Amino acid sequence: MGGVGSGWEDGGGEIMNSGPFLFCGILLALASSWWGVIVAPRLQFGLSSTVVPAETGQHYPAGRPGLAQQGAEVYRSEGCNTCHSQLVRPEGFGFDLALGWGRRRTVAQDYLRDNPVMLGSVRVGPDLANIATRMGFGDTNLQPVFVATQLKHLYHPRAVTARSVMPAYPYLFEKRAIHGRPSADALKLEGAFAPEAGFEIVPKPEARALAAYLLSLRSSVSLPEAPVIPPPTNQVAGAKTNSIPAPAAPAAKK
Amino acid sequence: MTSPAGHHPTCSDGGCSTVPGAAEIDASFRFPALLVAFKSAAWLVLGALLLLVASVKLHGPGMLSGKPWLTYGRLLPAGWDVLVYGFAGQAAAITGLWVLARAVSQRLQAPILVLAGLALWNVGVLAGLVGILCGESTGREWLEMPPGAMSFLVFGAALMGVSGWMTYSARTNDDAYPSAWFSLLALLSFVWFGTVALSMLGGEGARGVVQVLVQRWFATGISKLWLGGFAIAIIFHFLPTLVGRPLASRQLALVAFWSLAFFTPWSVTHHGDPFPRWLVSVGLAGRFLASIGWIALGMNWCKTTEKVKGTVSSTLAGRMIGAAAIALLTAWALDLLTSFLGMASVVRLTWTQAGIDWLLVGAVILAVQGALPELLSRSLGRPLSAGLLNAHSWLTLVGIGLASLPLVLAGLVQGRSLSNGTTGFVEALGSSMHLVRLNSLGLTLFFIGQLAFVGAVLGLARHLVLGCVTTVARWAASVPGGKTAGVRS
Amino acid sequence: MKKARKQSLRPVSAAATGHVAASSVASVSCAPRVGNYTASATFFVLIAVLAYLAHAELGYNHGLFSEGVYEPYADFRAIPKAGGPSRVDSGREIYASAGCVACHQPGGTGNPANNCPPLAKSDWVLAEGPSRLIRLVLGGGQGPITVSGKLWNGGVMTAFGPNLTDDQVANVVTYIRQAPEWGNDASEVTPDMVKAIREKTASRTTAWTPDELLKLPVTE
Numbered sequence: 036m037g038g039v040g041s042g043w044e045d046g047g048g049e050i051m052n053s054g055p056f057l058f059c060g061i062l063l064a065l066a067s068s069w070w071g072v073i074v075a076p077r078l079q080f081g082l083s084s085t086v087v088p089a090e091t092g093q094h095y096p097a098g099r100p101g102l103a104q105q106g107a108e109v110y111r112s113e114g115c116n117t118c119h120s121q122l123v124r125p126e127g128f129g130f131d132l133a134l135g136w137g138r139r140r141t142v143a144q145d146y147l148r149d150n151p152v153m154l155g156s157v158r159v160g161p162d163l164a165n166i167a168t169r170m171g172f173g174d175t176n177l178q179p180v181f182v183a184t185q186l187k188h189l190y191h192p193r194a195v196t197a198r199s200v201m202p203a204y205p206y207l208f209e210k211r212a213i214h215g216r217p218s219a220d221a222l223k224l225e226g227a228f229a230p231e232a233g234f235e236i237v238p239k240p241e242a243r244a245l246a247a248y249l250l251s252l253r254s255s256v257s258l259p260e261a262p263v264i265p266p267p268t269n270q271v272a273g274a275k276t277n278s279i280p281a282p283a284a285p286a287a288k289k
Numbered sequence: 290m291t292s293p294a295g296h297h298p299t300c301s302d303g304g305c306s307t308v309p310g311a312a313e314i315d316a317s318f319r320f321p322a323l324l325v326a327f328k329s330a331a332w333l334v335l336g337a338l339l340l341l342v343a344s345v346k347l348h349g350p351g352m353l354s355g356k357p358w359l360t361y362g363r364l365l366p367a368g369w370d371v372l373v374y375g376f377a378g379q380a381a382a383i384t385g386l387w388v389l390a391r392a393v394s395q396r397l398q399a400p401i402l403v404l405a406g407l408a409l410w411n412v413g414v415l416a417g418l419v420g421i422l423c424g425e426s427t428g429r430e431w432l433e434m435p436p437g438a439m440s441f442l443v444f445g446a447a448l449m450g451v452s453g454w455m456t457y458s459a460r461t462n463d464d465a466y467p468s469a470w471f472s473l474l475a476l477l478s479f480v481w482f483g484t485v486a487l488s489m490l491g492g493e494g495a496r497g498v499v500q501v502l503v504q505r506w507f508a509t510g511i512s513k514l515w516l517g518g519f520a521i522a523i524i525f526h527f528l529p530t531l532v533g534r535p536l537a538s539r540q541l542a543l544v545a546f547w548s549l550a551f552f553t554p555w556s557v558t559h560h561g562d563p564f565p566r567w568l569v570s571v572g573l574a575g576r577f578l579a580s581i582g583w584i585a586l587g588m589n590w591c592k593t594t595e596k597v598k599g600t601v602s603s604t605l606a607g608r609m610i611g612a613a614a615i616a617l618l619t620a621w622a623l624d625l626l627t628s629f630l631g632m633a634s635v636v637r638l639t640w641t642q643a644g645i646d647w648l649l650v651g652a653v654i655l656a657v658q659g660a661l662p663e664l665l666s667r668s669l670g671r672p673l674s675a676g677l678l679n680a681h682s683w684l685t686l687v688g689i690g691l692a693s694l695p696l697v698l699a700g701l702v703q704g705r706s707l708s709n710g711t712t713g714f715v716e717a718l719g720s721s722m723h724l725v726r727l728n729s730l731g732l733t734l735f736f737i738g739q740l741a742f743v744g745a746v747l748g749l750a751r752h753l754v755l756g757c758v759t760t761v762a763r764w765a766a767s768v769p770g771g772k773t774a775g776v777r778s
Numbered sequence: 779m780k781k782a783r784k785q786s787l788r789p790v791s792a793a794a795t796g797h798v799a800a801s802s803v804a805s806v807s808c809a810p811r812v813g814n815y816t817a818s819a820t821f822f823v824l825i826a827v828l829a830y831l832a833h834a835e836l837g838y839n840h841g842l843f844s845e846g847v848y849e850p851y852a853d854f855r856a857i858p859k860a861g862g863p864s865r866v867d868s869g870r871e872i873y874a875s876a877g878c879v880a881c882h883q884p885g886g887t888g889n890p891a892n893n894c895p896p897l898a899k900s901d902w903v904l905a906e907g908p909s910r911l912i913r914l915v916l917g918g919g920q921g922p923i924t925v926s927g928k929l930w931n932g933g934v935m936t937a938f939g940p941n942l943t944d945d946q947v948a949n950v951v952t953y954i955r956q957a958p959e960w961g962n963d964a965s966e967v968t969p970d971m972v973k974a975i976r977e978k979t980a981s982r983t984t985a986w987t988p989d990e991l992l993k994l995p996v997t998e
Contacts (some may be wrong), residue, residue, distance in 0.1 A: 045464075051543065052465050059548055060475055064512070065481050068554035068575075073489070080845035081499035111755050112424035114362025114433075120638055122562030125850050129634040130707045131561075134714060141563045142848050147497040148302060151490075154563070158638045159347070161714045192350070198715050200347055200722075202361045205353040248575045250532050259508040260565075260846045262858055311808040394808040466809035529810035538816040543910075544817075564850050568840025573839075574832035581825050585817075592815055 080143050080177040095258075096148050099251050106248025109241045111151060113204070120155035121164040121252070124234050126264075135169060136162045145254040156178045160201055168253040180248060185246040186238050194228040207242035210234055222278050308387030309396050315667040317396035318387050319760060321403045323666045325383040326661070327750075328411050328507045328741040332375025335418075337367030337736040343727040348722070358422040359539035366433040367421040374434070374442060375414040376515055377653050378479075379407060382449055384660040385472040385519035388526035390456050392466035398455035413441025417527035423599070429500070431508035436487055450476040466544035475518030482510040483555075496564055505557035512649055513553045520613055520656040521545075521586065527610040527660065528593050530599050541585045548582035555579070556624075560633040574597040576628050583621040590614050605675070608657025608682050615662055615687070616652035620645055623697060635708055640721060641700025643726075644693045651689035658685060658742060669749065677745040684738025691731025699724035805936035811929075865966060869953025872946050876938060878954075886960045888925075895925040898960035907997025908967045911951055912975045915939070918985035937985060944972040 050056055051148045085094040099107065110116070123137035131137060141164050170181060184195065189209050192199035208222070213235050221235035230236055238246075255264040309317075343364040346352055353359045383403070390397050397403065415575045417434030420426070427434040434442075453476045457469055486507040489495045495503050536542070555575025558568050593612075594601055601607040624643050627636050635641075658681070662673045699721040706717040841847035842854070851857045873879055881894035888896035897903050902925055903911060916939030923930050938947065948969040955964040974996075 045539070051470060052460065054454065056456070057457075057470065057473060059291070059624065060547075061477050062481070064547065064550035065478065065514075067551060068506065068510075069485060071571065072506055072568065073485075073495075073499065075500055076564070077495060077499045080565065082495055083497075083845075088501060111359055111426065111428035113357075114366055114426055114428075116428055116430075117362045117365050120559075122563050122638075124637075125848070127634070127850055128561040128630070129637065130704075133710045134363070134707065139849065143498045143565070143845070144313055144564065146501075149497065150500070152498055152500045153428050154411055155500075156430060156638065157640060157643050159640075159718070182368075198719060200350045202346065202350050204360070205768060206357050256604065260848050260857065264858060280309050282429065309808075314808055332883070388809075390808075428968050452813050462809065462846070464812070466812065468809070472942040524840070526810060535811035535813035538817060541814045541815075541817050560849065563848075566839055566847050568844045570836050570839040574835045577828045577832040577835065581828050583830075584824055585821070587823060588817065593813075773990060 055191070056253045059224050083144070085147065086144060086258065087155065088258060095256050096145060096254075098148055100247065102244050103247075103251040105240075106244035106246065106251075107149070108246050109207075109245045110248055111153065111257070113245075115163075116153035116155045118155075118157065118159035119161070119163045120158050121162065122154050123162060123164050123254070125261075134161075137165045138168070139257065141254050142258060142261045144258055144260070163249065163252055164254050166252045168255045169203060181250055182243075183223070184244045185249050186242055187224065189242055189245065190222055190224070190236060190238075191228050194224060204242070207239050209237050209239055211237060223243040291484035293464075299700055308394060311391065312667070314390045314394070314396050315319055315387070315664070317390070317400060318383070318664060318668040319548075319764075321383055321400055321407060321633055322395070322661075322664050323386075324404060324407050326746050328407070329376045329380040330380075330746045332414060333739050334743055335730070336368050336372030336376055337739045338362050339371060341366055341368075341729070341736050342733045344725075344732050347725060348729065350457050351493030357424060362426065363422055363426065366426055366430075367418055370421065370431075371414065372654075373419055373431075373516070373650060374417070375411075377650060377657060378442075379410055380657045380661055381516055381519035381523075381653060382410075382446070382476070383407075384657055384664055385448065385475055385522050386453055386456070386658070387664050388468045388470035388522050389453055391526060392469035392472070392522075393457055393460035394462040395456050395459045397452065398459055399452045402448045402452040406445040406452070407638045408445070409441045409448065410445035412677050413438045413445060416441065427490075429504040429622075431511055432486060432490070432504055436491055439487055442507055443480060443487065446476070446479040446483065446745055463538075466525070467536065467546070468525040470542075470546050471525065474546070475515050475522065476715075478514040478518060479511055480513070482507045485706075495688060497692065502557060502564070502568075509557055510554045512646070514549065516650065516653040517549075517617065518546035520617060520653045521549075523656045523660045524590065524610055524614045524617070527606060527616070528590055528601065531604060531607045531610065534597070537589050537595075541589040545582040545585035545589065548585070549579060549678060552579035552582070552664055556628075558632050559628060559637050561637060573628060577624055579626055580621070583618060587618050605678055605682055606663055608658045608686070611653045612686055613659065614653045616655060616693075620649040620652060623648065635704035636697075636700045637704075639700030639703045640696045640725065641704070643697030644700060645694060645696075647689070647693035651693055651700045653691065654687065658682075662745065665746070665749065671749055673745040674748050677741045677748070681738045681741035681745065684734050684741065688731045688733075688738055691727050692735060693728075693731075695724040695727035695731070781911045798929065798969045806817060807815040865949050866956050866958070868946075869903065869949035869951070871956070872942070872950040874951055876946075876950065877936070878950065881933075881935075886954065886957060886962075893930055895923060895928075895933065897920065898957070898962060899926065899953045900952060901926045901994075903954050904964045907995070908951055908955065908964075908965070909975065909996055910991040910994060911955070912967065913973055913979060913986050913991060913994070914946065915942075915947055915951060916972070916976055917968050917982055919991075920985045921987040923987065923988040935939065935960045935985065944969040944976065 085096060087093065088095055121141075122131075123139070123141045124131045125140035126132050128140075131142075145164070146154075167181065170184075186208075188195040188201075189204045190201045191205075192201040193203075210230055211234065213233055216236055217235050221237050224236060225231070255263065291776055321405060342359075343361055346361050346364070349360075357363070386397060386403065412433070419440035420435040420438055421433050425435045427435065432439065453473060457465065457473060489503050490500060525536065525542065529554070553574050556572050556579060557575075558564050558572030560569060598611070601611040623641075626632055627641060627645070662678055666672050702724060703717050703721040706712040706720050707714065712720075830937070839852075841849075847853060847857075874884075881889055881892060882897050883894075884888055886896060886898035886900075888894045894901075900971070902923075904913070908953065914935060916937065917938035919935040920933075920941075923933070948967045948971065950974075951967040954960075955962055956966065
């Protein structure tokens with residue numbers, strides 16, 4: 036065994052003692068992966084631009100409105116990505132679609148305008164790639180409801196989900212005394228979560244921005260590389276059980 | 290075979306050999322080792338404490354929620370970065386340089402560069418910690434520190450790297466021992482990965498998911514080649530020393546070195562990630578090819594300690610180094626195993642990922658904490674408290690084991706209950722929380738263990754003032770000629 | 779395979795004894811020695827296996843090295859065209875625009891006033907196969923027909939073959955077989971099935987009678 040040249044036989048004795056060789060070799064090794072997994076992908080799809088899917092006829096991904104963009108900064112600053120991922124895996128590659136976390140997998144196009152892109156690596160909380168569409172609040176009329184729910188959840192997660200392990204973010208809210216009528220945007224809190232009488236909890240701009248950002252998280256438009264597959268109710272498999280016997284067989288007619 | 294390069298200028302009298310002895314090499318690490326001992330000990334306790342608090346907050350999410358800097362999303366990255374960069378990184382760098390110097394039989398060259406590098410490094414870690422706690426995290430894992438802080442680290446690493454290369458170039462023995470290669474790889478890695486990541490993520494260099502590729506490539510390189518490279522170098526140095534045998538094979542070390550250096554940073558993608566199919570495939574192929582290196586390491590180490598593994602585990606340093614080798618190889622095996630589709634679709638994006646990260650960093654901590662007391666006691670000529678170190682070693686071993694392996698299992702439990710399609714997310718998470726509690730227990734033990742370690746290091750401080758005076762006097766005396774200080778006989 | 783050198787020439791250093799006291803060993807060599815163990819054949823077999831795995835992985839899952847191919851699809855052809863409207867949706871439009879709706883009604887209920895039988899829950903429509911249905915749409919129909927046990931007499935169905943493409947016929951027949959709003963749920967019809975029947979019946983110029991159709995199999 037062995038004997039593929041002098042370098043191999045003596046365990047790289049001569050050549051591995053050469054500083055310049057070692058330096059260049061290491062650099063070449065490290066540069067190869069840089070080229071392979073960063074430079075090549077960057078040239079291939081890192082410079083792509085928005086697309087216009089037929090479904091909506093609008094540029095995708097759209098830029099975030101100013102408030103939502105500020106919310107992305109809050110998301111980053113509070114380290115939300117420590118516990119929340121923003122990626123949906125395809126059918127058969129995990130349980131993401133089964134849990135209703137998206138209508139399709141997410142692809143590079145979805146993250147084109149994000150900076151930083153916060154994919155996340157551990158899900159201590161649910162995935163947020165589609166939090167807006169998923170909760171049915173893509174509908175404009177329901178957006179205020181969505182924002183109100185999210186704000187309440189941020190103020191005290193267990194006021195919305197009893198067994199949540201998410202930290203509360205009271206410092207994104209302001210507790211102030213009610214003078215005259217309560218503010219329109221005060222949180223509607225009940226029971227143990229409500230402040231003492233005469234006080235109300237009002238979101239600070241950071242909390243509003245974060246809710247606006249969550250409202251902007253939707254990656255469910257059908258793309259050529261990731262089509263939205265309709266639920267398989269009308270497929271051939273269903274037909275076998277749902278077809279009914281063909282009318283009057285010829286034998287009966289004869 | 291090769292003539293000794295780098296004749297030491299101070300060795301002018303006839304009694305002095307141009308080839309420094311082991312004790313002389315150890316003594317050349319006196320100041321850097323001392324600096325690292327105290328700085329890294331402080332980061333160690335702080336990092337372990339932050340991680341412990343973060344972990345406890347998982348079980349009582351309402352706890353300490355009033356202050357922004359105490360929120361889980363800031364504490365966890367802050368604690369992790371302090372432990373990785375503040376402690377493991379700089380302690381690994383100094384012990385890595387030490388085994389490098391031993392491997393080429395040469396004193397540490399230009400120690401002033403190492404001291405300057407360490408100073409920059411510590412400023413960077415401090416700035417990074419403050420930045421993350423104040424909400425200036427970049428939102429990129431392993432790169433959370435603000436770019437300004439990170440660049441201090443890169444400059445610091447570059448200075449240490451220069452010293453390392455100078456030491457290597459001044460080799461006095463025939464062949465550099467393999468641990469030198471791995472230390473050099475590690476020294477160069479940080480500068481390379483750090484520079485590229487900072488420059489590509491700083492401007493418009495990377496858009497969209499290419500940012501994720503850069504971040505993952507950085508994290509892979511930093512964890513497996515920088516931290517891992519130092520750990521491998523330390524293990525290469527200690528295993529043969531501990532059993533009093535030669536290293537089994539230089540060829541296997543050579544194969545391991547090049548396959549790890551070439552292929553490890555390719556493995557940045559997993560099944561289901563939002564990258565085109567070919568990139569996922571390339572990531573898997575990279576894992577397969579890098580596995581050649583890990584298997585070569587495993588075979589080499591097993592063969593070296595064949596039939597005498599008891600000798601390794603019977604000593605204090607051996608217990609840590611041996612466990613480090615096992616943990617390192619286990620981390621590799623788990624990473625490979627969980628990258629196959631069947632496993633990846635269950636455990637990816639669950640606790641398992643965190644568990645494997647813990648195992649890898651834990652391996653590095655074990656290796657470093659096995660080697661650092663040796664370096665300290667040899668270079669400073671002071672024994673560390675064996676009792677404290679003994680307690681520390683057991684607490685750290687059990688602590689790291691409990692901090693990592695239950696998380697790997699917790700991810701499996703979480704992923705399996707989600708995969709059956711009927712369990713909701715909150716219920717699935719709840720079913721894994723009892724295992725996550727073990728992680729908190731592990732972190733508690735780890736934290737107590739680190740207090741013992743710091744106690745042992747602080748034991749040195751009692752003699753510090755006197756020791757410093759003596760040391761400086763001896764060092765000054767050695768400058769004109771004669772025996773270099775630190776050769777204790 | 780050579781054995782590893784068993785005896786070390788080097789004394790066990792202080793590190794090996796576990797004492798962390800300052801070393802008093804003045805060893806000549808500062809680094810461990812290296813033995814001459816040569817890797818076993820097993821190792822080279824392992825290398826070969828791993829290299830093969832890497833090669834196979836890239837060979838099977840390269841996705842054409844394209845930026846447009848994502849898991850789980852192997853290439854462009856494998857990606858379904860779900861971006862456009864589904865067959866049912868297109869068929870619904872044809873049903874309305876081509877004139878079907880005039881007799882069969884929006885609800886597929888049929889219309890007794892002009893002897894037009896229902897489509898919703900119809901045994902003709904929901905048969906295991908669409909062969910008879912495709913012929914009716916292509917060539918038209920006349921004569922008494924028993925639908926789900928009820929006799930309809932005197933109705934005439936227009937031939938749509940000349941006006942609709944295979945694709946459109948497939949869409950509209952799929953729609954009436956699958957229309958969720960009618961509660962129909964039978965198998966899909968593809969343009970290929972329509973094409974085959976159109977070719978087979980190209981010479982026919984008269985409308986089909988139900989008796990004729992009943993002698994034909996429902997699937998072919």
